Amino acid sequence: MDQIDKRNRLNDEPFSFRLNKNNTVFLDYNGKQVKILKGKEAEKFLKKMNDAEEEKSRQLIMAKITGNFKRGNER
Template sequence: MSEIDKRNRLREEPFNYQITKKGTVIIYFEGKQIKIVKDGKAAQLIEKLNAAENIMEVQLLLAKITGNFKHGNEKTGKNK
């Protein structure tokens, strides 16, 4: 696990998820919604999340499903 998360970002547990009644999975990063997974992919993800043995595995699954959405070179607003 240490080779995958070299900066130990997943230890901070930045990802959360919510499973809706319809079976979709809503993924949040630091409290902001970033992705909605539907249909077959959602069913596979729910199965993997239920089989995960610890919180680090859950965080890794959520990080992988979201893909490369944050690269570190995003611009901040003028007022920030």
């Protein structure tokens, strides 16, 4: 894990998710929505989150799913 997050940005816990009653998952980065997961993709995500043992692992899962969404033009 230390080799993946060399700058320790996941320690600040920038990612979070919300689940609505239709099992749609909304992924947020610093309080802003960046991705929506539905159907089988959402089920797979929720299973990974339940299997993760610590918060840093959960942060890494969310970071990988959101992908490279930051391009330098967001404020």
